[in-house]
Amino acid sequence: MAGRVVLHYFNGRGKMESIRWLLTVAGVEFDEVFLTTRDQYLKLLSDGDLMFQQVPLVEIDGMKLIQTKAILNYIAEKHNLHGKNDKDRVKINMYAEGLQDLMEMIMMLPFIKDPKAKLEEIETKAKARYLPVFEKVLGETVYLVGGKMSMADVLLMECTLMLEEKFVAILKDFGNVKAFQGRMTEFPAIKSFLGPGSKRKQQPDDKYVETVMEVFDIKKMPFL
Structure with a gap:
């Protein structure tokens, strides 16, 4: 849908969850594309969408933004959630x-x-x-x-x-x-986000961990 915000991430919280929270409070509707396979990630890389080979990736206002803090600051600035000076x-x-x-x-x-x-x-x-x-x-x-x-x-x-x-x-x-x-x-926006049927994600489970490791082709996390 033209002009609609699209989030590219896993079907879980991670670094995208703060972005979901901020968009919700700002009253911005968004769609989500969930990474479930390594091929999806490799395509984002080959398309040049991931500047530092990392997600989150957010499509907004004709841009493809990466880096969580940069994304949050952009949303906050745009929607008057970043102070007056x-x-x-x-x-x-x-x-x-x-x-x-x-x-x-x-x-x-x-x-x-x-x-x-x-x-x-x-x-x-x-x-x-x-x-x-x-x-x-x-x-x-x-x-x-x-x-x-x-x-x-x-x-x-x-x-x-x-x-x-x-x-x-x-x-x-x-x-x-x-x-x-x-x-x-x-x-109201927060109450709705905390209720059933919202796009807020639950605590990560084993499936989430397995998906992250598969997408990034990680056999064993270095800190395990």
């Missing part, structure tokens, strides 16, 4: 990149043979390094930057839900973050 934007980017660092640790869990030690590391870092930052700022304001919703808020919502999937009571000592999560859930 340069100072807002740099704060939003700092929060967003910190959240992405934490979420990427969670994303790697399905590929680790024995994730117990990594889970302990994630929980410790979340409680000591990341959540206190957001607990403090949300004690002073409703949104993280500029008094209005931004990309950083959307990523914080996604991240807190991911954390609670692994550590049910992790927000027990972070009341401001938990209250923020509750407020965000009331937005």
